[in-house]
Amino acid sequence: MGKRVAICALEQVKNEPDIWYQRFQGMLLDCLEPILEKTGVTFDMDKGIRNVITCSDDVFDARTISDSGVTDVVGAHFRGEEKMAQDSINGLGYAMACILSGHDDVVLYMGHCKESQTESRYMNTNLAYDPFYMRPLGIDFLSANAFQARAYMEKAGIDDDHLAEIVVRSRKNAAKNPYARENEMVSGDQVKKSPYLADPIRELHFYPVTDWAFGMLLCSEERAKEFCDNPVWLTGYGSCMDSYFPGDRDIISNFALKNAASRAYSMAGVKNPQKEIDLFELADQSAYQLPMWAEGVGIVDEYTGGKWIEEGGPDKSQVNLSGGMLNGNPVMLGGVARVAEAWYQLRGEAGDRQIKKPKKALAHGVTGAMGQHHGVVILEK
Amino acid sequence: MAKKKKNRNVAIVGVGQTQYSSHREDVNQPEMIHEAVSLALADAGITIDDVDAIVHGNMELFEMVHQPDLWHMLGTGGYGKDSFRITTGGTTGATIACAADNLVASEMYDVVMAVGFEKLQEGHTTGGITNMADPLWSRQLQTGALTGSTGYKMEKEFGEERANRAAMMYRIMMDKHACLNHNSHRSFGLDFDQMDDLMENSPRLVGNLRLIHMCSQSDGCCVVIFASEKKAKKMAKPPVWVRDHITVHREETFNIFGFDENYPVPMTHRFAAEQLFARNGIDSPVDYFDVFEMYDPSGWWGADWMKEFFLFENDEHLKLIEDKEIMIDGKMPINPSGGVTAANPIGATALVRVAEAALQVRGDAGGHQIPRDVNHALASGFGGTMWTVLMMLERELNW
Numbered sequence: 001m002g003k004r005v006a007i008c009a010l011e012q013v014k015n016e017p018d019i020w021y022q023r024f025q026g027m028l029l030d031c032l033e034p035i036l037e038k039t040g041v042t043f044d045m046d047k048g049i050r051n052v053i054t055c056s057d058d059v060f061d062a063r064t065i066s067d068s069g070v071t072d073v074v075g076a077h078f079r080g081e082e083k084m085a086q087d088s089i090n091g092l093g094y095a096m097a098c099i100l101s102g103h104d105d106v107v108l109y110m111g112h113c114k115e116s117q118t119e120s121r122y123m124n125t126n127l128a129y130d131p132f133y134m135r136p137l138g139i140d141f142l143s144a145n146a147f148q149a150r151a152y153m154e155k156a157g158i159d160d161d162h163l164a165e166i167v168v169r170s171r172k173n174a175a176k177n178p179y180a181r182e183n184e185m186v187s188g189d190q191v192k193k194s195p196y197l198a199d200p201i202r203e204l205h206f207y208p209v210t211d212w213a214f215g216m217l218l219c220s221e222e223r224a225k226e227f228c229d230n231p232v233w234l235t236g237y238g239s240c241m242d243s244y245f246p247g248d249r250d251i252i253s254n255f256a257l258k259n260a261a262s263r264a265y266s267m268a269g270v271k272n273p274q275k276e277i278d279l280f281e282l283a284d285q286s287a288y289q290l291p292m293w294a295e296g297v298g299i300v301d302e303y304t305g306g307k308w309i310e311e312g313g314p315d316k317s318q319v320n321l322s323g324g325m326l327n328g329n330p331v332m333l334g335g336v337a338r339v340a341e342a343w344y345q346l347r348g349e350a351g352d353r354q355i356k357k358p359k360k361a362l363a364h365g366v367t368g369a370m371g372q373h374h375g376v377v378i379l380e381k
Numbered sequence: 382m383a384k385k386k387k388n389r390n391v392a393i394v395g396v397g398q399t400q401y402s403s404h405r406e407d408v409n410q411p412e413m414i415h416e417a418v419s420l421a422l423a424d425a426g427i428t429i430d431d432v433d434a435i436v437h438g439n440m441e442l443f444e445m446v447h448q449p450d451l452w453h454m455l456g457t458g459g460y461g462k463d464s465f466r467i468t469t470g471g472t473t474g475a476t477i478a479c480a481a482d483n484l485v486a487s488e489m490y491d492v493v494m495a496v497g498f499e500k501l502q503e504g505h506t507t508g509g510i511t512n513m514a515d516p517l518w519s520r521q522l523q524t525g526a527l528t529g530s531t532g533y534k535m536e537k538e539f540g541e542e543r544a545n546r547a548a549m550m551y552r553i554m555m556d557k558h559a560c561l562n563h564n565s566h567r568s569f570g571l572d573f574d575q576m577d578d579l580m581e582n583s584p585r586l587v588g589n590l591r592l593i594h595m596c597s598q599s600d601g602c603c604v605v606i607f608a609s610e611k612k613a614k615k616m617a618k619p620p621v622w623v624r625d626h627i628t629v630h631r632e633e634t635f636n637i638f639g640f641d642e643n644y645p646v647p648m649t650h651r652f653a654a655e656q657l658f659a660r661n662g663i664d665s666p667v668d669y670f671d672v673f674e675m676y677d678p679s680g681w682w683g684a685d686w687m688k689e690f691f692l693f694e695n696d697e698h699l700k701l702i703e704d705k706e707i708m709i710d711g712k713m714p715i716n717p718s719g720g721v722t723a724a725n726p727i728g729a730t731a732l733v734r735v736a737e738a739a740l741q742v743r744g745d746a747g748g749h750q751i752p753r754d755v756n757h758a759l760a761s762g763f764g765g766t767m768w769t770v771l772m773m774l775e776r777e778l779n780w
Contacts, residue, residue, distance in 0.1 A: 003488075045656065051628065057448075058441040058468075064513040065440065065470035068765045072632035078652055080628035081768075082476050085438075085466040086448065093489075094465060094480065101486035102388040103626075127447040132409065237489070241435075241459040244452050259461060267489070368451040373464065 005096045006224035006231035007379070009035045009217040010343045015181040015328050018116035019211040024061075025073045028110050031215030032074060039217055039227040041106060043075050049217075051080035051104045053095055055088040055111030057332050059124045062117070074110045074215075084111075087283070088214075089335025089365025089375035093237035095218045105220040106227075112213040113330035121209065121331070128368065134245075141285075142206065144246060144369035146198035149288040152252045153200060156291060157306030160200070163287040164191035165309055167204050167326065170287075174323025176353040179340070181210050181328030205287040210328040214336050232346045236270065236378035238263025242371070251370050252303075257296030260374040261362075268378035270360070274299045277378075278358035279345050280319045281338030283366045284326045294319060297362060297376065321345070321353045335365020335375060346381045390778060391485040392613035392620030393739040394492075395425025395606035401566040401724030404502050405600040410444065411456030414498050414602045418458055421494065421604035426617025429458035432606070433490040436465045436480045438473040438497055439728025442512055443504045457496050470513070471676065471764025472628070473497060474603065474732030478760075478772055479626045481607040492608045497732035501598035506727070513765070515633060527595070529588025531681045536589070539699060545589060547699045549576050552594055552680030552722060554708050559719025561709070561749035566599040566724035594680035594722075601726035603733045610778075621739040621758075624773040624780055625661055629653040633766045649769040650689035650761070657771050658692070661780070667691045667701075667713050671755040672741045674734035676763035677720045687715070690761065690771075709751055717741060717749040731762030735772055742776050 011031040013019070019027060035041065042048035052074050056066040063069060067083040074081065084091035088111045098104040118124055125141035153159065168188055174180035186204060194204040217227060224231045240259035243249050261273070270276050282293040291305025291313075299317050300308045314320065322341035329337035342361035344350040359381050367373040397420030399405070405413050422428060435457050437450040446452065450459070450466045457464075465484075469476040474497035481493040507525030514523035535544035553576065559568035571579070571593075583591035613620035629649040647655075654666065663669045675690065677683030687698035687707075701707050707715040716723075718737040721730055738758035740746040756777065762770035 059447040062512075063516070064442040064509050065468075065765055067468075068470060068513050068633045069515060071630050071765070076630045077632045078629055078649065081469070081630040082480065082628065083468050085441075085468040086450070090465055093463075094467065094483075097480070097483045097487040097489055100388060100488065101483040102386050103483050103486065124447055127441075127445055128449075128451055130409070130446075130452045239463045239465070241450075241454050241462055241464045243460050244455050255461075260463075263463065368448060372451050 003100050004221055005099045005234040006219050006221060007216055007234055007343065008219055008224060008227035008231050009039050010340055011035050012179055012214040012340055013212060014179050015210050015212045017181065017209060019114060024112040024114055024213060025070055027213035028070055028112055028215065029073045031110065031213055035215050035217050041217055041227055043079060049075060049079065049106050049108045051098055052076045052108045052110065053082050053084055053091050055084040055091050055332055056113060057085065059127060060113055060115065060118055060331065070112065075108065086373065087335045087365035087367040087375060088333050089363065089377060090239055092234060092339065092377050093239060093375060096234055096237055099218060099220050105223055107218045109216040109218060111333050111336060113332045114211040115209045115330045116211050141369040142201065143198045145286050146201045147246060148251045148370040149200050149286060152288055152292050155252055156303045158288060158291065160192050162306055162309045163205055164188035166287040166290050167191045169314065170320065170323050170326040173321055173353065174327035177322050180323045181208065183327060201286050207285050207325050208328045210330045212330050212333055212337065214333065214340065230347055232343050233380045234377060235380050236264040236268025238267065239373065239375040241373050246370065254292065254296035257293060257371055257374040260376045261297045264376040264378050270378060273297060273362065277360045277362050278318060279342060279355060279361040280317060281322060281341050281361065281363045282320055282324065283334040283338055283364050284320065284324045285334065285366065287326060290314065290320065290324065293364060297364065318355055321355065335363065338363035338365065339377065339379065342379045346379060388486050388488060390610040391482050391607055391623045392610065393605055393623065394608045394613050394616040394618065394620055395421040396736045396740055397421030397424055397604040398564050398733065398736060399601045401564050401599045401601035401726060403566060403597065403599060405500065410500050411453050413500060413600065414453055414456035414496060417602035417604040418456060418496065421606050424618060425606050432458065432462065432492050432494045434463035434484060434493045435459045436467060436477040436493060436495045438466065438468045438477040439499050440468060440470065440509065443506060443509045443727065444500055445504060463490065469764060470768065471727055472731055472762040472768050472770045473728045473764065474730055475735060475762025475770035475772060476628065478605060478732055478735045479628060479770060482623045482626060485607050485609050491612050492606065495605045495607065495732060497729035498602040499726035499728040500600045501726060502600050506598040524587065526678060527587045527590060529590050531685050532589040535681065535685055539696060543699065545580055546576065547702045548594060548680040548684045549580050551684040551702050554705065555683065555716055555720045555722050558709060558717050558749060559723035562719050562723065563748065564724065565719050567597050568719065568723060590679060590681055596678045596721045596725040599724045599726040601724060601729055603729040603736050605732055605736050619743055621742045622775045622778055624775045625657060626770065626772040627653050627657040628770045630765060630768045648689045649767050650686050651692065653769040653771050654690050654692055661773065670757050670759045672714050672717065672738060672751055672758045674718065674738040674760045675715055675720060676731050676734055676761050677716065677722065678763065680722065683720065709749060714751050717746060717751055731770065734760040734762065738774050742774050
């Protein structure tokens, strides 16, 4: 297709366990104001932002139409506003459509989630299951993921040591990321002794409760220069939905992620991801997902995740230098948190964790349990 | 604002709707969705394999299902497809229509299916709506979607007698339309000679908003398939072209900008209509459009909002009502389907407006088809804290 969309600004608050001192409206305003200041963009009906995409969730906000709580602070008073109600990575795909369709040329994209506000993430995700067959079992995204973890680990030769290594690496990487949630450094032994949440997923294998918000400014190629000197280009998007009942799915096949990635690659003209892409950011809600999603996007041979970890694959392929979702980003926003890392790296603004001259990056987000829905974007310098 | 050139033309090529009802206990959510999906695919003469992407929308807290598209994929046919979930409250159905239009126009997808759904019987609708208000400032005050302020405003503007008669007359005409539409959830067979009785005896909800004025809570699903020009021209039915659309939201608290007489702020309906018509060169919407499918949650809102959408200044809208010109054979037919008071499965309702407008343009509305050519159609969505979506549909690609 060859068409691309510019990301001209990205702002975020720091990921924190509990932003008790601020409502999510304030968190969003802290992201919006620097965007307006740095890009000079306005809400003018002709030249400015006419459409805002938001990302949040009614259940996690305990609020019907969660976007109605933020319309004013995202500048959507008498402007368009549409809420992406799945992982935020898909909001980039939709923003791309808004711009390439010709309907909008400047799109503001804002998202928030405060996991700390909810009594139980597991109660919330239990509600994603149908009330007849699955919900009464007490299943939630964590316990469903545990099934996938066990099946995948068996097939891909992954044991508790591998998972511990993934967690230790995630925390080390995150320590270099000023926006990452501040977690204590852990040793492999500590990880292996951490209590089980849902066998084989231990507490330290699972992303911690986190609050976060972000803002991004996207625009058409023609207008990018008006807002910034060095935009990051969004050149590919793909998503895919897998089936619902766990029994209907081959839960270790990476069916949806393979499709999502191949669609994004084909839109961006990527033929060999391992060779062409310098940086991968994968939404690893749980440690076992890092190698599994790496297989899904095609940089690791199928079911060789264990070997990949042993050989230092994540560092060689420059995967999750941000610390990944495993270090802590709220649900729904895991995808854009991955995009944020790609943004800094591609612009050469990643500080201590900067890699040499990256040109292309992949960012990924996941919605639902066991990777039922995946979204992938390709970003370029 | 200046009209932006659409990257490529997009048409509505298929429409499917379930029977709307207070109780669809015979089906679960995905099964109900599957009914509408099957009908839409059959209408377009395609199979699910021809669909590239799905856009799903409704409100989580009505049925208390988190991320319901994950379960509903059993009914939408979303397996293996790109899929989006985009929601905006009552406007959701119109938002997913706009999203589907954008997704096709962008060339990212050729055929996109919009799926709007609600099964309100499985939850508590008024509780769900009340729960949208700010928990600190206004949740204790909100009464779901019920408000007497429009009636109060119209009574102040046009006198109590005339305002009340117009709202009830509007409601009776909508019921007459609902009786022509076999999908209606509610069709009472009301007649104009019942007006005085209803104005007196229908129970009051808030002020002069009475039970009979208000929309129901319904179960149902609506599916609309959008396709690129090239694909659309190969489909079974004549394409209905999506000309343009606009979304206008506003801040959540009703009274900060709204009610100061020294600083009047237009309704989002008027603002959206002004912007959309200006950029499409439409000077007199009431003359241009052959049908308007309006998201009219009550007789009062329907009557009052006509003024905003048609950019009237005085009492032109009341005259259209009093002269019965908004009926199916009138000068400006509004909601030949019966509108929102006939059926209100909220996540689907605004998409039903788009679907019904498209059926009118195509001449396929059956018992409630307008008895003359319909070339230009307008559909509206309403939701949130007075949010508006407008979509314009055309029979010919000649604008």
